[in-house]
Amino acid sequence: MAKPNPFRPFTPDPAQMALKPAVSGNTINGLGETAPRAPRMVYWAPDPDQIPHGAMQRWFYKVDPDNPHLAKAREARARLLAEPMPEVEGMPAQRSPHEWNEALAAFATGADFERWGVAPVDPAWVYEGQQVTQSRVVVLGLAHDYDQIATAPAASAGAEVVRQYGRAAAAAKAVAGWLRRQGWSAEPVTGPMTTKIALIPPALACGFGELGKHGSLINPEHGASFRLSAVLTDAPFAPTPRREFGIDDFCSRCRVCEDACPPEAIAPAKQMVRGTLKWYVDFERCLPFFNQTHGCAVCIAVCPWSRPGVGLNLAAKLARRAERAPAP
Ligand code: SF4
Ligand code: SF4
Secondary structure, eight states, rough: OOOOOTTTTTTOHHHHHHHOOSSSHHHHHHTTTOOOOOOOOOSSSSSGGSTTTHHHHHHTTTTTTTTHHHHHHHHHHHHHHHOOOOOOOSSOOOOOOHHHHHHHHHHHSSSOOOOEEEEOOOOGGGTTTOOOOSSEEEEEEEEEOOOHHTTTSHHHHHHHHHHHHHHHHHHHHHHHHHHHHTTOEEEEESSSSTTTTSHHHHHHTTSSSSEOOSEEETTTTBBBBEEEEEEEEESOOOOOOOOOSSSHHHHHOOOHHHHHOOOBBBOSEEEETTTEOOOOBBBHHHHOOOOOOOOTHHHHHHOGSSSHHHHHHHHHHHHHHHHOOOOO
């Protein structure tokens, strides 16, 4: 039997709910739509006035603004985002796709990010009304300090998320700068205001992991406890392969995040979203709690894959089980 949830029942702040737009975020996300279409920006718009939930996005920053951990992390991230980038220098360096990946792997050993992968840009990932001309997206993964995330939904977890978004921005700028100094144009894409392209689909495509029931990516090494950033470029990196670890099937038999989610936003079954059957979090249920708790992160913290040392063993166990299973 599930443990009693200390955050239920959840009553949203009426001041926040007064800002709710007429259109549902689930409608914007395409819940129930059976035909594929481009994603629309539902939240974290660079200019909140451009999205229906913009007033709620502004309200997010009015919760506990003087909290010293949050304020320090936000200031540090703003400084990183404001740092200038080098211009593109000289003729583009020439390497084979394999050599480009080797060069990035060598760069990554001295850089401050935990994972990287490459996917060819798929126009289906580009937000409606935006244009991406580059052919490659280099995806970067930055792990949270799990002990901080485990405090969710306290402000300390929210501050850790901001810290990692800052580190993710710095990493994307570092990779983009490295490419520009080799003569290739490169555009950093940093969350949560990614502006042009959704980051989870390329992260899935380049082998970071699988989508969990809680709507976040799960990787065996870091669980769901990491952030993404990316670099758009034409440097001809070799795509890294999509990988599966049995996580999708595991989620179909686990309900830890469902039980832990304070506003009961996590659905037990996959749903149709813009022509794809997938795990989906009810945006309208999640957002009020998310906003009131500096970004919540409870589902990320409780996911068994996120606990340090658990995910890799779990993936190995699932792989052994799959090997033993009789062929269909
Ligand atoms: S808590 Fe369980 S169901 Fe939820 S994402 Fe993690 S593994 Fe999947
Ligand atoms: S982030 Fe949203 S989906 Fe996850 S536990 Fe919090 S309210 Fe639920």
